Amino acid sequence: xxELRELKVCLLGDTGVGKSSIVWRFVxxxxxxxxxxxxxxxxxTKTVQYQNELHRFLIWDTAGQERFRALAxxxxxxxxxxxxxxxxxxxxxxxxxKNWVKELxxxxxxxxxxxxxxxxxDLSDARxxxxxxxxxxxxxIHAIFVETSAKNAININEVFLEIxxxxxxxxxxxxxxGKGFKLRRDPSDSRRNxx
Amino acid sequence: xxxxxxxxxxxxxxxxxxxxxxxxxxxxxxSRFSSWLECVCVxxxxxxxxxxxxxxxxxxxxxxxxxRTSICYMSFxxxxxxxxxxxxxxxxxxxxxxxxxxRFGPEDTYNRDAPVTxxxxxxxxxxxxxxxxxxxxxxxRGYFQKSLVLxxxxxxxxxxHSLLQLIAPEYFEKLEPCLEAVCNEIDQWPSxxxxxxxxxxxxGVVMQVRIPTTNDKLGGSPLRQSQKENLLPAPMxxxxxxxxxxxxxxxxxxxxxxxxxxxxxxGEPVVIMAPSPTVSSETVLALVSSISPLKYCCDFRxxxxxxxxxxxxxxxxxxxxxxxILGVTNPFFIKTFQYWPHVIRLGELKMSGDLPKQLKVKKxxxxxxxxTKSGVYTAYKTFLHKDKALIKRLLKxxxxxxxxxxxxxxxxxxxxxxxxxxxxxxxxxxxxxMPLQKSVTPWKTPPQIRPFxxxxxxxxxxxxxxxxxxxxxxxxxxxxxxxxRSPNFDGWYRLRHKEMTQKLELLHxxxxxxxxxxxxxxDKSEVEIVDLVLKLREKLTKACxxxxxxxxxxxxxxxxxxxxxxxxxxxxxxxxxxxx
Numbered sequence: 198x199x200e201l202r203e204l205k206v207c208l209l210g211d212t213g214v215g216k217s218s219i220v221w222r223f224v225x226x227x228x229x230x231x232x233x234x235x236x237x238x239x240x241x242t243k244t245v246q247y248q249n250e251l252h253r254f255l256i257w258d259t260a261g262q263e264r265f266r267a268l269a270x271x272x273x274x275x276x277x278x279x280x281x282x283x284x285x286x287x288x289x290x291x292x293x294x295k296n297w298v299k300e301l302x303x304x305x306x307x308x309x310x311x312x313x314x315x316x317x318x319d320l321s322d323a324r325x326x327x328x329x330x331x332x333x334x335x336x337x338i339h340a341i342f343v344e345t346s347a348k349n350a351i352n353i354n355e356v357f358l359e360i361x362x363x364x365x366x367x368x369x370x371x372x373x374x375g376k377g378f379k380l381r382r383d384p385s386d387s388r389r390n391x392x
Numbered sequence: 393x394x395x396x397x398x399x400x401x402x403x404x405x406x407x408x409x410x411x412x413x414x415x416x417x418x419x420x421x422x423s424r425f426s427s428w429l430e431c432v433c434v435x436x437x438x439x440x441x442x443x444x445x446x447x448x449x450x451x452x453x454x455x456x457x458x459x460r461t462s463i464c465y466m467s468f469x470x471x472x473x474x475x476x477x478x479x480x481x482x483x484x485x486x487x488x489x490x491x492x493x494x495r496f497g498p499e500d501t502y503n504r505d506a507p508v509t510x511x512x513x514x515x516x517x518x519x520x521x522x523x524x525x526x527x528x529x530x531x532x533r534g535y536f537q538k539s540l541v542l543x544x545x546x547x548x549x550x551x552x553h554s555l556l557q558l559i560a561p562e563y564f565e566k567l568e569p570c571l572e573a574v575c576n577e578i579d580q581w582p583s584x585x586x587x588x589x590x591x592x593x594x595x596g597v598v599m600q601v602r603i604p605t606t607n608d609k610l611g612g613s614p615l616r617q618s619q620k621e622n623l624l625p626a627p628m629x630x631x632x633x634x635x636x637x638x639x640x641x642x643x644x645x646x647x648x649x650x651x652x653x654x655x656x657x658x659g660e661p662v663v664i665m666a667p668s669p670t671v672s673s674e675t676v677l678a679l680v681s682s683i684s685p686l687k688y689c690c691d692f693r694x695x696x697x698x699x700x701x702x703x704x705x706x707x708x709x710x711x712x713x714x715x716x717i718l719g720v721t722n723p724f725f726i727k728t729f730q731y732w733p734h735v736i737r738l739g740e741l742k743m744s745g746d747l748p749k750q751l752k753v754k755k756x757x758x759x760x761x762x763x764t765k766s767g768v769y770t771a772y773k774t775f776l777h778k779d780k781a782l783i784k785r786l787l788k789x790x791x792x793x794x795x796x797x798x799x800x801x802x803x804x805x806x807x808x809x810x811x812x813x814x815x816x817x818x819x820x821x822x823x824x825x826m827p828l829q830k831s832v833t834p835w836k837t838p839p840q841i842r843p844f845x846x847x848x849x850x851x852x853x854x855x856x857x858x859x860x861x862x863x864x865x866x867x868x869x870x871x872x873x874x875x876x877r878s879p880n881f882d883g884w885y886r887l888r889h890k891e892m893t894q895k896l897e898l899l900h901x902x903x904x905x906x907x908x909x910x911x912x913x914x915d916k917s918e919v920e921i922v923d924l925v926l927k928l929r930e931k932l933t934k935a936c937x938x939x940x941x942x943x944x945x946x947x948x949x950x951x952x953x954x955x956x957x958x959x960x961x962x963x964x965x966x967x968x969x970x971x972x
Contacts, residue, residue, distance in 0.1 A: 238649075240593035
């Protein structure tokens with residue numbers, strides 16, 4: 198039997214950097230250039246296999262607009278990972294990202310896995326944030342770092358794969374993290390998943 | 393259903409049922425929200441205006457002025473209450489005349505599949521209130537007073553109060569954007585479907601609920617949080633969307649359970665006077681649910697105030713008190729209701745030793761002064777003897793510190809068995825009124841259901857009465873006779889009659905399907921054949937409109953047969969019929 202682990206993940210970052218597009222690329226493998234700004238937050242799930250475990254990502258895609266800023270703690274509370282997104286063509290969005298890192302450090306869950314995604318890497322002509330600067334910053338805070346393109350499906354699955362890798366392993370007794378449970382394949386279980 | 397069907401290394405895709413991953417914007421805004429709630433409002437106290445709606449979502453919700461006013465008044469404690477802090481309670485209001493009914497028509501599939509007690513209200517709204525009153529020097533009055541109110545046609549009291557517990561404290565801190573976010577999240581919820589277990593994401597938490605269905609085994613165990621200890625972050629599993637803790641609600645009334653059940657069954661006019669809107673509304677809702685699975689068909693108001701639009705109608709002295717149950721808190725009502733036959737005055741819960749003090753039955757004449765003591769003011773004598781063993785068991789349970797859920801389960805089971813013992817003879821008799829299956833023939837309109845005869849029914853009681861399933865002794869016959877005069881009987885009979893008519897219709901369709909059409913067609917004139925085609929078509933449309941549970945194969949077969957009959961006609965008639 199596989200272990201099923203539910204992992205709460207939230208996406209944070211400035212408005213318009215492509216948080217929802219990243220989620221849509223990951224969950225549905227689709228892209229819509231005219232996506233509406235998120236209100237509050239959207240919730241989606243996707244299950245992937247990682248080694249001998251199933252990781253069910255419970256993804257909270259938060260709104261980037263300033264007026265929703267105060268709501269963020271509800272979404273990163275209890276999260277196993279946070280993906281902080283910036284737009285490589287907007288220096289300002291990288292500064293916002295640093296503020297999110299600070300906030301998570303002060304108020305976020307103690308062992309939260311942080312991933313930094315420099316989105317819109319297909320627009321490298323308009324680049325304002327150098328890959329090296331971003332990578333150095335990410336390394337300095339021990340965060341996952343990737344440049345992504347939700348539009349061209351670059352590195353999207355990789356972000357989540359790296360999160361899977363960094364999630365603490367459940368030891369043999371299952372006692373340590375306590376985050377997994379046996380995936381049973383009885384009817385009641387399949388019913389749980391179909392709604 | 394192998395989750396690894398589309399495996400690809402190293403992060404393999406698995407199949408995910410798509411329902412919760414619908415892209416926002418794939419459905420009209422507010423459409424999913426409206427399958428749960430009519431609206432969410434914030435009611436505040438304005439020094440000049442009194443109570444006023446400060447905020448409402450959806451902003452274009454269609455509420456009449458009267459409805460708005462009612463919501464405002466009923467969202468605040470009626471009389472001065474010293475209770476500082478947070479209070480939750482429920483109310484129910486009648487939809488204004490002329491207001492467009494529910495957008496969910498009478499043939500709503502939800503209402504078809506949900507237990508009658510959980511159906512969507514057609515002419516009423518529920519209000520679920522989270523009221524906060526705290527000292528605030530920055531406000532002129534010295535107090536911050538605000539209510540967050542969920543307005544819905546669904547009686548999901550437990551779900552909506554749990555939801556309020558999650559969202560209201562956050563709202564009071566983070567204000568409008570918070571409510572906007574919550575509404576948007578609710579607009580992503582899957583619609584309630586009886587029998588389904590649903591994940592309802594809100595504010596970073598996933599609530600898990602199961603919507604009961606009419607096919608559920610009664611008295612079965614509710615949803616359990618089985619993997620609680622292993623699941624982090626766990627979904628928040630609600631064991632029930634609508635059931636209240638009956639034991640807690642009836643703590644001071646345990647010795648009167650039999651009377652309460654009979655009063656509810658008979659739809660007697662009852663007033664609950666409670667020290668707070670919370671106690672008032674919980675007691676009324678618990679009472680109404682005590683005759684489940686039977687539907688309480690009279691009006692009930694968990695929290696009724698002098699500002700209610702039905703205040704005059706319900707308190708007029710020119711007519712006998714109406715068949716309603718009202719929950720009130722304002723002591724003013726003692727005078728208003730002193731002529732009502734049953735008034736239950738609840739006080740703060742008192743203990744005698746380690747047992748909750750039980751209210752005494754008192755003479756109605758004593759109900760006059762504002763400082764009236766708590767008690768059950770009635771001259772009502774129960775038809776059945778009370779179940780002393782049950783009362784003893786419950787009281788012992790308190791002393792032995794049996795968990796409240798277990799006490800509640802005992803009480804709920806007792807009430808369920810009582811209601812079922814009462815209703816089974818009625819169901820059995822009603823079934824005998826159904827025409828025999830063999831009397832349903834293809835070429836005649838189905839035979840009629842025989843009319844309900846009270847005397848004939850009484851005659852069945854000797855051999856097939858409630859004594860088969862209940863040990864309770866007493867005047868069951870008298871109870872049935874009174875029940876026949878109550879709106880609850882009327883509601884039950886109408887519903888069953890409708891179901892039987894539909895069943896008959898269904899049988900007829902099936903019989904037609906199996907009939908030898910060729911043989912029938914042989915000696916028929918064109919007129920008769922055309923008439924048959926039109927009749928069959930009408931039957932099919934009716935079956936679809938009423939959403940009769942016709943098997944697909946029956947429908948297909950019937951469709952096929954209609955085509956065959958049309959084919960047997962001359963060509964000009966064929967074209968005419970096919971065009972229609």
